[in-house]
Amino acid sequence: AHQWRGVVREYADRLPVTDETKIVTLGEGGTPLVHAPKLSELVSGTVYLKFEGMNPTGSFKDRGMTMAITAAVEDGAQAVVCASTGNTSASAAAYATQAGIKCVVLVPDGKISMGKLSQAVAHGAEIMQVDGNFDNCLDVARKLSENYPVFLVNSVNPNRIEGQKTGAFEVVDFLGDAPDYHLLPVGNAGNITAYWKGYKEYTEQYTNPRTGTVSEAVATKTPIMWGFQAEGASPLVQGHPITEPETIATAIRIGNPASWEQAEAARDESGGLIDAVTDEEILAAHRWLSAKEGVFVEPASAAGAAGLIKHHAAGNVPEGKTWVITVTGHGLKDPDWALRNADGSSVEPTKVPFDVVEIATALGLQE
Numbered sequence: 001a002h003q004w005r006g007v008v009r010e011y012a013d014r015l016p017v018t019d020e021t022k023i024v025t026l027g028e029g030g031t032p033l034v035h036a037p038k039l040s041e042l043v044s045g046t047v048y049l050k051f052e053g054m055n056p057t058g059s060f061k062d063r064g065m066t067m068a069i070t071a072a073v074e075d076g077a078q079a080v081v082c083a084s085t086g087n088t089s090a091s092a093a094a095y096a097t098q099a100g101i102k103c104v105v106l107v108p109d110g111k112i113s114m115g116k117l118s119q120a121v122a123h124g125a126e127i128m129q130v131d132g133n134f135d136n137c138l139d140v141a142r143k144l145s146e147n148y149p150v151f152l153v154n155s156v157n158p159n160r161i162e163g164q165k166t167g168a169f170e171v172v173d174f175l176g177d178a179p180d181y182h183l184l185p186v187g188n189a190g191n192i193t194a195y196w197k198g199y200k201e202y203t204e205q206y207t208n209p210r211t212g213t214v215s216e217a218v219a220t221k222t223p224i225m226w227g228f229q230a231e232g233a234s235p236l237v238q239g240h241p242i243t244e245p246e247t248i249a250t251a252i253r254i255g256n257p258a259s260w261e262q263a264e265a266a267r268d269e270s271g272g273l274i275d276a277v278t279d280e281e282i283l284a285a286h287r288w289l290s291a292k293e294g295v296f297v298e299p300a301s302a303a304g305a306a307g308l309i310k311h312h313a314a315g316n317v318p319e320g321k322t323w324v325i326t327v328t329g330h331g332l333k334d335p336d337w338a339l340r341n342a343d344g345s346s347v348e349p350t351k352v353p354f355d356v357v358e359i360a361t362a363l364g365l366q367e
C-alpha cells in the first residue's frame with residue numbers, strides 16, 4: 001500500500017536535496033483539502049480548507065522544518081535555534097529530536113499556549129522564556145546563530161520557505177490547477193512568501209538547483225493572494241512595525257515580520273491584499289469553522305476565514321470562484337477558546353445522574 005513519504009521525498013525534484021541527502025521526516029504534508037459547505041454557500045462559490053493541523057506536530061511549520069533540519073544536518077549542524085510563538089518551536093523540537101541534534105527555543109514569556117509549550121518540553125528542547133515579545137526573541141535567535149555554533153531555523157532560513165512551498169503544490173495537485181483566490185493568516189510572513197513561491201514555480205518549467213533535474217509546469221495560473229493579520233498586530237496593513245503587538249491569536253502576535261518585502265510582493269504581484277481582522281472576527285470565524293464545517297483550528301488559524309467573511313459582508317467577494325484557505329494549526333494546540341461562549345462566559349456541560357430516563361429527558365427525547 002502507498003504511504004505518503006513526507007514533503008521532501010514527495011517533491012524531491014523541486015527541493016534542494018540530492019539522492020544522497022539523509023532526509024529527516026515525520027511524514028508531514030499530504031494534508032486534506034477539506035470542502036467547506038457552509039462557507040461555500042455563504043460566498044456562492046467553492047471554498048476549501050487546507051487543514052494544516054493534520055501535520056505531525058499539528059501545524060504547517062512541519063513542511064518547512066523537515067527541509068530546514070534536513071539541510072542543517074547535511075551541513076553538519078549539532079544544534080538549531082528558533083524564536084517562536086509556539087508552533088515553530090514545537091516543530092523544531094520534534095524534528096531536531098529525530099535528527100539527534102540539540103534544539104534551543106526562545107519563546108515570549110507567558111504568551112504561548114500550553115499545548116505548544118508542552119510539545120517543546122516533551123521533545124526535550126532547551127526552552128528559554130524571554131522577557132520580551134516574538135520580535136525580541138527573533139532578534140536574539142539571529143544573534144545567537146551569527147555568533148555561536150547553532151543553526152537558525154526560523155523562516156528567514158530559505159530552506160523553511162522551500163519546504164513550505166509544497167503547500168501550494170498540494171493544492172494544485174488536488175484541484176488540477178491553482179484556485180482563484182488563496183487566503184491565509186500572516187504573522188512573520190513566511191507562509192505567504194512560501195505559498196506564492198510555490199504557486200509561481202508550478203506555472204513554470206523548473207530546474208533543480210542541486211541536481212539539474214527539470215520538471216515541467218503543472219499549473220496554468222496563480223491565485224490572487226489575500227493575507228490577514230490580527231488588527232492589534234497588523235504592521236503590514238499599517239505600513240510600519242508595531243512595538244507592542246497585541247491579539248488573542250498569540251501565534252500571530254508579531255510586530256515586525258521578517259519577510260515583510262516578500263509578503264508585499266506576493267500581495268502586489270498577485271493583485272491581492274493584506275488586511276486586518278479584529279480578535280472578535282477571528283473568534284467568530286474560529287467558531288464557524290468548528291461548529292459549521294467540522295474543522296477545529298487554533299484562533300490564529302481562523303484569520304483567513306475571518307477575512308473571507310469580512311470581505312463577503314463588505315461586498316468584495318465575487319460569486320462562482322474557487323477559494324482555498326490555509327488553516328494553519330490544530331484546535332487542540334490552544335483548546336481553551338472552544339470552552340468559551342461568544343459572550344466570553346465559560347461553556348458548562350450539562351450535569352446528569354447515571355440514569356437513562358433522566359438523560360433522555362435532559363436531551364428532550366421522547367420514547
Ligand code: F0G
Binds near residue numbers: 083086185190298
Ligand atoms: N498560523 C499559525 C498557527 C502560526 O503559528 C503562525 C506563525 C502563522 C499562522 C503565521 O505564519 O509567520 O509564516 O506568517 N507562527 C510562528 C511560530 C511565528 O513561531 O510558530 P507566518
